[in-house]
Amino acid sequence: MRKMFCPSVLALVISLTFIPFLPNPLFAKDLVIGINTPLSGAAAPTGLGLLRAMELAAEDINATGGIKVGKESYTLKLITYDNKYDAKEAVASVNKLIYNDKVKYIITTGGTCVIAVNPLITENKILHIGYTYGGKKATNPNTPYTFRSIMEPIQGHSALLPYIVEKFKVKTIALTSTDDETGLIQAEDAEVVAKRLGLTITDKAFAPRGTADFTPMLTKLIAKKPQAIDFGAWAGSDGPLACKQAKELGYTGVMIFSYSQSIPTFEKVAAGFMDGVLFYGIYATDPSPIATQAAKRYEEKYKQKFDPIVWRNVDVGYVLKKAIETAGSVDPTAVKNVMPKVQIDGVFGRTRIGGKSYYGIDCQFLFPVPLTTYDGKQKKLVELHRGGMPADY
Amino acid sequence: MDTVPFYIQVFTNGVVLSCYYILVAVGLNLIMGIMHIVNFAQGTVYMLSAMLLYILCEELGLNYFFSGALAIAGTAGLGILMERFLFRRLLGQFLPSLVMSLGLLLAIEGAVWLRFGIISKAVTSPFRGLFKFWGASISYERVVVIVGGLLLIAGLFIFIRHTKAGKAIRAVEQDREAAILHGIEITKICRLVFIVSFALSAAAAFLVSPMLVIDPNIGHTPLLKGLVIIVLGGMGSVTGTLVGGFIIGFIESIAGSFFDPTIASIFSFVILVGILLVRPSGLLPYRM
Numbered sequence: 140m141r142k143m144f145c146p147s148v149l150a151l152v153i154s155l156t157f158i159p160f161l162p163n164p165l166f167a168k169d170l171v172i173g174i175n176t177p178l179s180g181a182a183a184p185t186g187l188g189l190l191r192a193m194e195l196a197a198e199d200i201n202a203t204g205g206i207k208v209g210k211e212s213y214t215l216k217l218i219t220y221d222n223k224y225d226a227k228e229a230v231a232s233v234n235k236l237i238y239n240d241k242v243k244y245i246i247t248t249g250g251t252c253v254i255a256v257n258p259l260i261t262e263n264k265i266l267h268i269g270y271t272y273g274g275k276k277a278t279n280p281n282t283p284y285t286f287r288s289i290m291e292p293i294q295g296h297s298a299l300l301p302y303i304v305e306k307f308k309v310k311t312i313a314l315t316s317t318d319d320e321t322g323l324i325q326a327e328d329a330e331v332v333a334k335r336l337g338l339t340i341t342d343k344a345f346a347p348r349g350t351a352d353f354t355p356m357l358t359k360l361i362a363k364k365p366q367a368i369d370f371g372a373w374a375g376s377d378g379p380l381a382c383k384q385a386k387e388l389g390y391t392g393v394m395i396f397s398y399s400q401s402i403p404t405f406e407k408v409a410a411g412f413m414d415g416v417l418f419y420g421i422y423a424t425d426p427s428p429i430a431t432q433a434a435k436r437y438e439e440k441y442k443q444k445f446d447p448i449v450w451r452n453v454d455v456g457y458v459l460k461k462a463i464e465t466a467g468s469v470d471p472t473a474v475k476n477v478m479p480k481v482q483i484d485g486v487f488g489r490t491r492i493g494g495k496s497y498y499g500i501d502c503q504f505l506f507p508v509p510l511t512t513y514d515g516k517q518k519k520l521v522e523l524h525r526g527g528m529p530a531d532y
Numbered sequence: 533m534d535t536v537p538f539y540i541q542v543f544t545n546g547v548v549l550s551c552y553y554i555l556v557a558v559g560l561n562l563i564m565g566i567m568h569i570v571n572f573a574q575g576t577v578y579m580l581s582a583m584l585l586y587i588l589c590e591e592l593g594l595n596y597f598f599s600g601a602l603a604i605a606g607t608a609g610l611g612i613l614m615e616r617f618l619f620r621r622l623l624g625q626f627l628p629s630l631v632m633s634l635g636l637l638l639a640i641e642g643a644v645w646l647r648f649g650i651i652s653k654a655v656t657s658p659f660r661g662l663f664k665f666w667g668a669s670i671s672y673e674r675v676v677v678i679v680g681g682l683l684l685i686a687g688l689f690i691f692i693r694h695t696k697a698g699k700a701i702r703a704v705e706q707d708r709e710a711a712i713l714h715g716i717e718i719t720k721i722c723r724l725v726f727i728v729s730f731a732l733s734a735a736a737a738f739l740v741s742p743m744l745v746i747d748p749n750i751g752h753t754p755l756l757k758g759l760v761i762i763v764l765g766g767m768g769s770v771t772g773t774l775v776g777g778f779i780i781g782f783i784e785s786i787a788g789s790f791f792d793p794t795i796a797s798i799f800s801f802v803i804l805v806g807i808l809l810v811r812p813s814g815l816l817p818y819r820m
Contacts, residue, residue, distance in 0.1 A: 318794060346793035351744055351753045352552075354545045355788025355796065362538050362789075376652030376745040387662060388541065389669030408654040408745055 173236035196456025298526035316371025379408035414515025537667035550781025551681025555736035557758035559729030565768025569629030575755025581734035611730030657742035766814030
């Protein structure tokens with residue numbers, strides 16, 4: 140009995156001594172990511188989409204051994220605050236995340252929120268990923284710790300407008316958009332790319348979101364006979380309503396919806412008027428097997444119909460994992476420095492980080508964007524083209 | 533677009549916008565003229581009837597015209613309830629009625645938001661299709677708004693000017709005490725005014741919904757335009773509402789087609805200020 144006892148004790152002592160040095164998730168440290176996103180109010184579906192995408196990614200990463208840094212292994216843990224898509228709330232949430240929760244990685248939803256929290260982020264050297272538009276106001280050389288996970292209109296136009304111009308022999312274009320900051324930036328971006336391609340801008344028109352009747356504005360735009368119209372930041376029900384009313388006015392040119400559109404809303408509001416309309420970033424089928432898998436896991440976990448908005452955020456967790464592992468450190472500055480070297484096969488295909496030629500800093504997630512059209516006869520979306528950004532972008 | 537079709541288009545847009553605004557504004561103005569209260573929830577009434585139309589048509593699958601009739605009847609019924617239980621006791625009290633109707637607006641919109649969410653709805657249009665008129669494209673939906681709107685406005689005029697009930701409404705509007713002395717029951721007239729006013733807003737929703745979208749905020753534009761039209765045309769004046777409505781509708785169409793929608797709105801307010809400087813009581817005050 141005594142003979143058996145001694146080797147057992149010895150084995151236990153040896154195991155307890157060495158186990159912490161093994162890459163075992165049981166002994167992994169926590170890597171906390173702060174989620175600063177709207178979970179109430181009108182933007183809640185977007186915020187919830189981001190949170191769930193991060194939950195799925197964290198679950199997957201943790202199940203496959205976590206994030207490995209040298210001999211250590213990190214388990215992803217999320218701390219979430221509702222920023223209500225409000226700049227003041229977003230700043231309060233980031234303060235709590237930095238000073239109470241001691242978080243070094245934060246993901247923020249919302250243009251105004253990202254812009255508002257950026258000074259705190261930079262000052263505290265927090266690695267920050269914004270699910271936001273906001274152009275150079277949100278990401279620029281003065282915000283070196285902030286990255287953007289979604290493609291902006293400027294990238295959508297750069298990737299897809301050359302194809303449209305070529306395929307539909309477009310020489311003139313009219314621009315319309317909302318008269319808020321998002322809309323003006325969207326139109327500005329379209330104008331930059333259109334001019335670069337040698338297109339003539341026949342006219343521009345802006346109106347408030349929720350405009351009841353677009354007909355007077357569209358009458359003015361169509362009177363100048365543009366071969367194409369870009370509908371800028373018109374989204375929600377505004378986009379399809381403008382589409383329907385343009386077609387009712389007899390417009391037969393190319394209609395480009397470069398902003399995120401809800402296809403079910405489009406099908407309801409502009410039923411019978413969608414044939415040939417072009418959409419940026421809308422997928423006719425699942426963009427990749429990874430995307431299909433993400434959708435399946437989402438429906439299994441949340442018992443809800445998958446919302447494609449989730450796809451946009453699935454890659455964030457994997458990009459962070461790759462960057463931390465490449466840096467060999469969880470220090471945000473080290474991770475920030477390697478971000479431009481990171482590439483993953485993500486939901487939308489090969490995802491990398493670039494944008495220096497436009498933002499002055501490599502801060503932008505870049506991936507192929509689809510151009511989809513609606514086939515009125517088959518009553519379904521058909522992908523025409525998938526465009527990416529040049530390697531030196 | 534060539535010159536003639538362009539002007540036809542601008543004219544059509546002007547008439548459509550005018551009819552849309554007038555139908556909501558005239559109800560608002562009738563209540564103001566008779567009861568001396570302001571119902572800020574009038575735009576919300578328009579939104580509620582559009583939502584009711586959506587439920588009946590899209591969720592219950594009823595015929596559009598039958599749904600429209602039910603929505604108009606239901607909204608008129610709501611008018612009776614609101615008049616009896618909320619507004620009757622505020623007769624002639626401008627400020628309390630303003631606060632009450634603002635509260636109603638917020639409460640109803642909040643409730644609708646909870647039930648339907650923020651995502652816009654649309655009813656399946658029974659008036660699909662277009663026709664060409666001198667090169668201009670005009671949808672049947674717009675023709676329905678124009679014809680329906682003009683018929684309703686004409687009907688309202690006949691009702692106000694040539695029926696006993698209409699004459700009673702005018703009498704109350706002109707001199708409440710004299711009307712009472714002549715045996716006119718004010719409560720009945722108030723109820724009638726609420727019924728007509730709510731039914732007109734519901735009729736506007738019936739005509740316009742196939743052309744536009746439905747969400748909890750759709751009442752804001754007609755309410756705001758309605759108030760501008762009333763100030764422009766003259767408080768309590770149905771004729772003034774008609775004139776003011778056509779002025780605002782055509783300004784929006786013309787300025788929007790030549791300049792910008794934002795400039796169109798600025799134009800409306802500049803003209804409003806200009807007219808008020810010359811005629812502070814509006815263009816046609818005291819003309820029922």
